[in-house]
Amino acid sequence: MIDPDYRFWADGGMTDYLDDEVFVMDWDQQRHYTISGPSSFLKIEDQEKDGCAAIDVLRRYMNQLDPGVHTIRVDAEGSLVSTSSNPEEDPEYAVFYPSLHDAPSIQGCPTIEMSKLVELDRFGPGVDLASYKDENGIVKKVVFKSAPIMQFRGRRWWEINMLYSLPRHPNLVPLDRIVVDDMTSQHILGLTVPYISAHTIHDDREQIFKLDWLCQLTSVVDFLNLELRVAHQDIAPRNIICLEQASEGHQLQLFDFDRASSIGQLGWAEELNDIKGVIFTLYEIITLDDSYQRLPPSERNPDVVMNLEYWPQRRNLDVEVPILRKHLEEWVRCRKDMAPTTQEAISPSRVPEMPKPRPVVDDIDENGTPVYISLPRTQRQLAKKYGNYVISWERTPSVTNPSN
Numbered sequence: 001m002i003d004p005d006y007r008f009w010a011d012g013g014m015t016d017y018l019d020d021e022v023f024v025m026d027w028d029q030q031r032h033y034t035i036s037g038p039s040s041f042l043k044i045e046d047q048e049k050d051g052c053a054a055i056d057v058l059r060r061y062m063n064q065l066d067p068g069v070h071t072i073r074v075d076a077e078g079s080l081v082s083t084s085s086n087p088e089e090d091p092e093y094a095v096f097y098p099s100l101h102d103a104p105s106i107q108g109c110p111t112i113e114m115s116k117l118v119e120l121d122r123f124g125p126g127v128d129l130a131s132y133k134d135e136n137g138i139v140k141k142v143v144f145k146s147a148p149i150m151q152f153r154g155r156r157w158w159e160i161n162m163l164y165s166l167p168r169h170p171n172l173v174p175l176d177r178i179v180v181d182d183m184t185s186q187h188i189l190g191l192t193v194p195y196i197s198a199h200t201i202h203d204d205r206e207q208i209f210k211l212d213w214l215c216q217l218t219s220v221v222d223f224l225n226l227e228l229r230v231a232h233q234d235i236a237p238r239n240i241i242c243l244e245q246a247s248e249g250h251q252l253q254l255f256d257f258d259r260a261s262s263i264g265q266l267g268w269a270e271e272l273n274d275i276k277g278v279i280f281t282l283y284e285i286i287t288l289d290d291s292y293q294r295l296p297p298s299e300r301n302p303d304v305v306m307n308l309e310y311w312p313q314r315r316n317l318d319v320e321v322p323i324l325r326k327h328l329e330e331w332v333r334c335r336k337d338m339a340p341t342t343q344e345a346i347s348p349s350r351v352p353e354m355p356k357p358r359p360v361v362d363d364i365d366e367n368g369t370p371v372y373i374s375l376p377r378t379q380r381q382l383a384k385k386y387g388n389y390v391i392s393w394e395r396t397p398s399v400t401n402p403s404n
């Protein structure tokens with residue numbers, strides 16, 4: 001189940017300073033709602049609030065509404081005024097995807113049609129647990145990272161390309177398949193990675209942590225940074241699984257490459273460097289304190305935790321805290337000593353730009369001729385009216401009480 005705190009997300013909106021209209025994504029059903037009402041209540045302009053009032057409205061009323069309702073209007077107190085399920089006012093977008101036919105960088109990568117994936121669980125925004133039967137009839141459990149909203153297409157494109165460019169490594173969760181709509185048009189809807197059957201070290205606070213796993217982490221980070229000149233840029237306990245039953249050297253699994261980048265290339269940021277990532281990761285694993293990880297990257301100073309005299313131990317460890325800290329300090333020192341010059345550090349490879357989606361009909365001109373254009377998205381009802389094929393992401397809700 002998706003963590004209730006991450007189920008809804010304000011995906012933009014409009015205001016005339018009297019009235020606001022907020023577009024809210026429900027990641028559970030993978031569909032949007034429009035919440036409208038006085039600006040004094042919805043406060044779309046207030047960056048801090050980030051659509052919270054609209055999300056609260058949806059949480060409060062959605063269970064009482066007909067499943068077809070897509071628009072909810074409230075008054076200045078947030079009380080329900082009206083709803084709409086009129087298909088002509090459908091606020092949903094049709095998203096258009098690049099085709100694998102136009103993507104030379106990832107040709108040869110195995111694919112799977114989305115219809116072959118069986119949903120087993122919903123982990124988070126655009127992240128599901130799924131299974132499929134492969135060509136040999138073997139059932140595979142995978143994590144499906146999808147792009148139900150336009151903004152996710154680029155992230156998934158990025159992660160597919162990064163993972164496809166990496167050689168196999170025992171501590172890296174590899175790319176499994178590119179998920180396409182069908183084998184003819186091959187629109188890229190997401191990717192799968194093999195499912196590792198365990199909680200992340202962030203989610204399992206009871207799990208022991210071992211010195212050997214820290215050594216595996218620093219060594220796989222060295223492999224990425226120094227041999228491949230790739231930065232992961234999101235090293236964190238929520239992206240690491242430790243498997244006690246796996247064979248030696250394979251126990252730590254690092255995943256989530258959607259922020260990774262070739263060093264010095266587009267998408268790379270010095271302030272996200274993996275040395276910092278490892279420092280805050282070890283600190284959080286030992287102390288269960290994620291307050292530093294949650295700060296914006298520019299405000300995260302690794303010296304602050306490195307210089308803390310005392311790291312309170314709140315997790316079982318197979319060695320004393322000072323031994324883990326000593327390994328960390330030595331590794332950080334060693335990495336600083338071998339820092340390459342900027343020119344040497346720049347990687348030659350970079351993720352190519354995402355191909356544009358193939359043109360769709362966006363209008364009919366005065367002569368009755370269809371007007372074709374390459375769009376990232378358009379209103380769903382318009383796309384359908386002009387006969388375009390629209391990917392449907394909507395699904396039934398998995399929870400009955402959205403306020404949970």
Ligand SMILES: Nc1ncnc2c1ncn2[C@@H]1O[C@H](COP(=O)(O)OP(=O)(O)O)[C@@H](O)[C@H]1O
Pocket residue numbers: 123124125127143173193194195196197198200238239241255256257258
């Ligand atoms: N290969 C995997 N095996 C097991 N769980 C996974 C795997 N990949 C992701 N998860 C779970 O799904 C969550 C989100 O996946 P992640 O790849 O980190 O996506 P995001 O980019 O949304 O952070 C992870 O924190 C983890 O709980």
Ligand SMILES: [Mg+2]
Pocket residue numbers: 238239256
């Ligand atoms: Mg993650």
